[in-house]
Amino acid sequence: MTDEAPATTTKSMDDIMSLCKRRGFVYPASEIYGGINGFWDYGPLGAQLKKNLRDAWWTDVVMRGCNGKLGPDGKPVEIVPVDTCIIQNPKVWEASGHVAGFNDPMVDDKETKQRFRADHLFGMYLVRPEEGESVDQGVARLIKIINEQPFELPYGPNLSCVASNEEEAFGAFRAAMHRIKQDITRVPDAAVATSFTAETRKGEECFGVCYQVPMSFMKAHPTWIPSPFNKPDKAAALELDNRKSDSQLTEPRAFNLMFKTYIGATATEDDVAYLRPETAQGIFVNFKNVVDTTRVGVPFGIAQTGKSFRNEVTPRNFTFRSREFEQMEIEFFCHPDDAKDWYVFWRDWRMEWWQGLGLKGENLILREHDSDELAHYAKEGAGTSDIEYRFPFTAPGFGELEGIAHRTDFDLKQHEEHARAKLKYFDSTRGELAKNGQPKGEHYLPHVIEPSGGLDRGVLAILCEAYTVDESRPSPEFMKFHPRVAPIKAAVFPLVKKDGMPEKAQELHSELRQKFGHLGAIEYDEKQSIGKRYARMDEAGTPYCFTIDGDSLTDGTVTVRDRDTGEQQRMPMAGVAAFLGEKLGV
């Protein structure tokens, strides 16, 4: 821990949540009915804060094309927006893998509290060779037992493990055997199986199969399967032939993370549809439309913001993991050869962008994923990075704000196959040169770099970053929002409610409101003491307060108070709009 660390770690999430409620940033959804798990509403200040963040993204990413930063090709970055439906044809989610992935039955180990995909459970089955039996015969017998055993006979695997393929599984099992002999083979006619002969640590010869545990067996006798979290080396002396364990595994259960609904009034299983679990697919399915109907050409990006829905097992940590949340996603399409460069470009620029909104210092990090945590589609890619923020509830760890992934051509390829659509892009700037000196062009499926940010998480990070406690101030608790995202941009006060000050102040208020009302609220307040009004604005995170005092009436000047320092300076009332405009960056 460095010297600066305490300033961040002393922030209490409870205090932040309490301020959010008190000042109208965030409320529990349906609170008067006792709330609803995993859903949050934004109040007046929160709604504007969220809109400001969304607008900043839209402006900087889409309209200004990465704020004018040139891409790795030395050209301006081209991005166009779309706004696609929350409900799409259910086949979209079959193609994307969400229906399968989100429907995968899961098994819990009640002992170790771990959960894993049932189809990732591999078992090592051992059998004693019978008199004169060849390896093939023995293995065939074993496979038959595994698949056709009557369930009243205990015959589970000797060991199990969680793995994505049988080689990986076999690797995990090796340690349990004394010696593996050479004849390791794929079992013919079995989708996922490896057979071998071996010698156990007791010195017994045996035939073995590394086999995906059949779903029917898991359902019938989950506790006969040894837990995959038992280390193989602890199960040193394996018993051959009939055996069963006494584990605490549950039977496979489906945890569908997609919200299901029905189209039309009849609500039969034929009418099932899903609320989108990510906005990305709406972009991919419109890739061809955008290419065909606009003049964009690869490399270019398509962006959208919008709500997504995931039926999270455990919504947690305020708005951080909600069941309904808003994403800000870009799918950037480029030639496969350029993917690496664009990946680096986006990763670095997105980090800069978040830093530019006041998320700075050691609370924000860029973390490159290790290869073992990459999503299936990203294994072949240039990489995946997270931009992560140190929230009070994750400290000293970090929580993801945005992920930048090289998704390769996975999504377009999936949609090409499932929709039987031609999504290849014809790039007339590539290919060999023809006789006339023009490139012949090249057909290819573009690769995708996906910077996918969480809007609600961004808002939460900004709230946490802005929350400041300084006991030396009259208002010790205040929100240090970057002026660009602050929900209230400025406030205008008469110093006291008499001598024509309110009228003068209202005049200024109305001018500023006309000029800056599209960016956020401009407040007017004449109630109670000036100190209390400053304090109220500090809590709402208003960066500037303009006060009309006695001098304003005679020489036309006002004072401006800076939220962060409390310092004041005088300026002509006529110059206020220009001053504020400059501070707000417009």
Add this chain to the structure above:
RNA sequence: GCGGGUGUAGCUCAGUGGUAGAGCGUCACGUUGCCAACGUGAAUGUCGUCGGUUCGAAUCCGAUCACCCGCUCCA
């Protein structure tokens, strides 16, 4: 989904079987001369919800819901 904790006014909390409370905040009126000033007054609660025990429940019991923490999960 599992284990632990919490739930009383907008916020922070006191109240452990006998009339629902405090501070702050909010609102009104007065006062005001630059940092939560002061005076007076006011509003705000099915004590998370439902059920049970009891003459009587915020308080005891059960269930349920929500939030927090630790697991788990997290394309």
